[in-house]
Amino acid sequence: MKKKYQVALGVFMALIFMPKNAFAMHIMEGFLPPVWCISWGAISLPFIILGMFSIKKKIELNPRIKMLMAMAGAFTFSLSALKIPSVTGSCSHPTGIGLGAILFGPTVMCVIGLIVLIFQALLLAHGGLTTLGANTFSMAVVGGLVAYFSYKLLKKMKLSQSISIFIAAALGDIMTYVATSLQLALAFPDKTGGFMASLMKFMGIFAVTQIPLAISEGILTVIIFNLLTAYSKDELIDLKVLSEEA
Amino acid sequence: MKSKKNDKILKKNLVLALIVIALAVAPLLLVKNGKFGGADDKAKQAITQIDSSYKPWFTPIWTPPSGEIASLLFSLQAAIGAGFIGYYFGYAKGKKSASKSDKI
Numbered sequence A: 001m002k003k004k005y006q007v008a009l010g011v012f013m014a015l016i017f018m019p020k021n022a023f024a025m026h027i028m029e030g031f032l033p034p035v036w037c038i039s040w041g042a043i044s045l046p047f048i049i050l051g052m053f054s055i056k057k058k059i060e061l062n063p064r065i066k067m068l069m070a071m072a073g074a075f076t077f078s079l080s081a082l083k084i085p086s087v088t089g090s091c092s093h094p095t096g097i098g099l100g101a102i103l104f105g106p107t108v109m110c111v112i113g114l115i116v117l118i119f120q121a122l123l124l125a126h127g128g129l130t131t132l133g134a135n136t137f138s139m140a141v142v143g144g145l146v147a148y149f150s151y152k153l154l155k156k157m158k159l160s161q162s163i164s165i166f167i168a169a170a171l172g173d174i175m176t177y178v179a180t181s182l183q184l185a186l187a188f189p190d191k192t193g194g195f196m197a198s199l200m201k202f203m204g205i206f207a208v209t210q211i212p213l214a215i216s217e218g219i220l221t222v223i224i225f226n227l228l229t230a231y232s233k234d235e236l237i238d239l240k241v242l243s244e245e246a
Numbered sequence B: 001m002k003s004k005k006n007d008k009i010l011k012k013n014l015v016l017a018l019i020v021i022a023l024a025v026a027p028l029l030l031v032k033n034g035k036f037g038g039a040d041d042k043a044k045q046a047i048t049q050i051d052s053s054y055k056p057w058f059t060p061i062w063t064p065p066s067g068e069i070a071s072l073l074f075s076l077q078a079a080i081g082a083g084f085i086g087y088y089f090g091y092a093k094g095k096k097s098a099s100k101s102d103k104i
Helices: A002-016 A034-061 A063-079 A097-104 A108-124 A132-156 A161-187 A194-231 A233-238 B002-030 B039-050 B067-103
Strands: none
Touching (some): A034 A132, A063 B067, A132 A161
16 A cells, blocks of 8 residues: 555655656766766766675675576666656656665675666767766766665664665665766756756756656566575575575 | 566556556647647747847767658667567566475
């Protein structure tokens, strides 16, 4: 019942704040000045290196989670191809980062997210090579960190597994697009209102479009988790996502 | 007992999947004049609104020649991902029931 209210609330809020110009996807090729491209790339790089070490270590410790890791990658791959209509009258897509971040920790998904972004930039002209650093930062770094730490926090607050996963994945998704608005606002401060005016403008557009999609991503992540609890319990226990007795 | 538990998961997941579908369909019904276009063009508009002199300094190396080709590639991406997810759960389920029957 609770979830239905959340859905209704999301749709309701989105209708109230419906903006005229709506968009919500990765930053397009060439649409971020070079200095920002390089800066975001440099900020993302350490996370990617940490992620590579983390993947190596996790697989060495536990070779049987390799398949699960590939599945988390496939989930991101699949979800970021699904452009879903939103209440603002334009389309956006979920990121699927939350699942892997909750399972493997925040940095593993940086590497997987980067791979998906490269694929989309090269083959689909979606996102871009010059904006790769910025998009990796918003999607993989911010999305992964937010999902992972909010999951940990919610579990500490003794919320149920499903609710924690739902909120964590949805938050990771929405914060990705909040980060994108921040990046755009920093690069394109408003002539009169400055950074804040731009930020409010981009945020209004991004956050609203993404609300229903973030809810969808949260639900889809819970679906996958239900299946994992049924069929891959041992792996979840190995990864300390589930405790033995649960 | 066990199949009952799996039935419960199936039911729960079906309800959840229906909510996701409803969330995707609702905008189509609610937003009357929505174009539901790719966001990219609107993004360009918003940026040029703020800074009218901005020119993109790099263009994609390769762009899908048509909307059809682009949607082909997107559906390929989704299909590969979904295919592997299906493979994973088939593998996990098979492995689990095999280890169960070993124990008996």
